[in-house]
């Protein structure tokens with residue numbers, strides 16, 4: 001499967017919206033928007049992202065829109081994030097997408113956060129060179145409770 005990153009197009013947003021409203025994926029990610037079903041808030045968020053210094057990319061697998069990957073935040077504290085459509089899980093898409101993003105964005109360190117039980121995401125980050133730096137507690141909207149969160153760092 002050929003994984004490619006490109007700029008985000010308007011037509012990708014409904015696809016991202018559907019992916020982020022997949023209950024199984026949202027539960028896994030845990031730290032989601034307060035109300036992922038709020039389209040207006042979702043659209044406003046992407047408008048902000050696309051007009052900011054964040055680097056947001058659409059992930060294509062063999063030409064299909066299968067997810068998103070981004071680097072966001074203020075300089076010195078920039079974090080990576082990604083999301084892959086459940087139909088494509090377990091085929092190396094997130095790992096290839098994150099590798100592509102890291103090749104595009106030279107700044108280091110970069111940070112990442114994942115629910116402590118999000119083994120798939122932690123594995124993707126580990127394969128791309130991130131190391132666990134600290135664990136914390138945080139309120140996870142998709143779980144409705146405070147859970148353990150892992151912060152990881154990719155040094156230069």
Ligand SMILES: CC(C)(COP(=O)(O)OP(=O)(O)OC[C@H]1O[C@@H](n2cnc3c(N)ncnc32)[C@H](O)[C@@H]1OP(=O)(O)O)[C@@H](O)C(=O)NCCC(=O)NCCS
Pocket residue numbers: 025026028029030081082083084085088089090091092093094095096113114115118119120121123124
């Ligand atoms: C996490 C996510 C991005 C992974 O995407 P993916 O394309 O399936 O990831 P990859 O195929 O590149 O790699 C997944 C790795 O995790 C492993 N993995 C997946 N689920 C696992 C689990 N439950 N326990 C242990 N390992 C797991 C896979 O075996 C693979 O490792 P390997 O290459 O050593 O075999 C995807 O599940 C997703 O989008 N989830 C919802 C959103 C989310 O959680 N985003 C991250 C927020 S921090």
